[in-house]
Amino acid sequence: MSKVRVLVGTRKGAFVLESDGKRQKWDVSGPHFTGWEIYHMKGSPADPNRLYASQTSGWFGQIIQRSSDGGKTWETPGGGPTKSPQGWPMGESNKFVYDTTPETGKPLTTHQWYDGTQHPWEFKRVWHLEPSYTDPDAVYAGVEDAALFRSTDGAHTWQELPGLRGHGTGPKWQPGAGGMCLHTVILDRNDRGRIYIAISAAGAFRTDDGGKTWKPINRGLKSQYIPDPEAEVGHCVHHIAMNPSRPNVLFMQKHWDVMRSDDAGDTWHEVSGNLPTDFGFVIDVHAHEPDTIYVVPIKSDSEHFPLDGKLQVFRSRTGGNDWEPLTKGLPQRDCYVNVLRDAMAVDSLDKCGVYFGTTGGQVYASADAGDSWAPIVRDLPAVLSVEAQTLP
């Protein structure tokens, strides 16, 4: 029988939740990396036991952890003790240095700061790790300040794909409230050259040549909070989701507005429809029904909690516009948590499982595509990210 492994990153460590295909009883391991913020963990599609984790701290900076046994043990690639004092580091798994060489891109050193002045690019942390579909040692990292890095040696070393920052609009990018983060990385399993990324607050970008060149894909987005609401860049995109079987169709939760593109991001149209509010962070797509999508509406951009204290996932089975609230098993009073942008995931069992984590430390699971929910755990630290793996 298939199994499911759910990887949960929190403010104070990582947790690994495992269940059989029924998804009723769960084993919980953790906390791993106790006391550190785990922004994201994700498993390799090419080797499900290969996991990567972004471990970060305001004191000690960035660490990348890697597991080769499904999360039972972890290592910092190349970071083990050396035997002699003359030994020199074997790996630089936490070294993210922006590429400013003229050979590979235009050196780009500033972006727009909150007050409109230009500000130097400064690495802060890794928000998202996206392993390759084909190679367990290949993985992408979306970082703050916004840039995309790639490792091809199992996270021993990282190189920036400088074409993204160097393509011309960088000085107009600006940080959102959470920082200027590249938080979404989507690979196309049938087209190795194509990658989508999203940045708060710059917008969405696409490459069709493996990351050498990039184009902004924000046509159709309207953001009233920026001087030109339909600007080429500057939009606060919160998250993008895609069903791998239909890679040209993208769904976006923007700061405000839920959006859809049917042409690989070239144009977008709004599908917020009958949502009670179209502000939110997460969005995800059913594993087998590419027109079934999920969001968690949040009251507003200053009150990051559900409407009326009722935690509701909204599902559309029509690719947007027509939405239904899913409430069975979710708290319908006195609930004032948030669901952050990388904190929802789906499994690929026959009856699609949906998972999300809250800033109140609950991780909810639905084994019936959202019809009903139950908490796997209730009292973790604030949840930053959730990923699901379907295992044989």
Next chain:
Amino acid sequence: MIRVVLPTHLRTLARVDGEITLVVRGEITQRSVLDALEARYPALRGTIRDHVTLKRRPFIRFFACEQDLSLEPPDAPLPDAVAKGVEPLLVVGAIAGG
């Protein structure tokens, strides 16, 4: 032997318990001690000082012999008691946050 005490999170990261002892060649300075520390425990690179600039991270402090050495030049000699292994160099995370 030079004695170094790390904060809990860095001890966990380096997979060590308690105090670390290091063989450090040449003059005993912040830089030579940190070089030896990072050579022995590569996982600590970037966690105490920046990878590229080698500047101390903002929320890290260095203490020894009841003195705050955080703002001393990295190539200034550490106190004799540290150089002789009588006292440890303390790497401390700032008391801030939650």
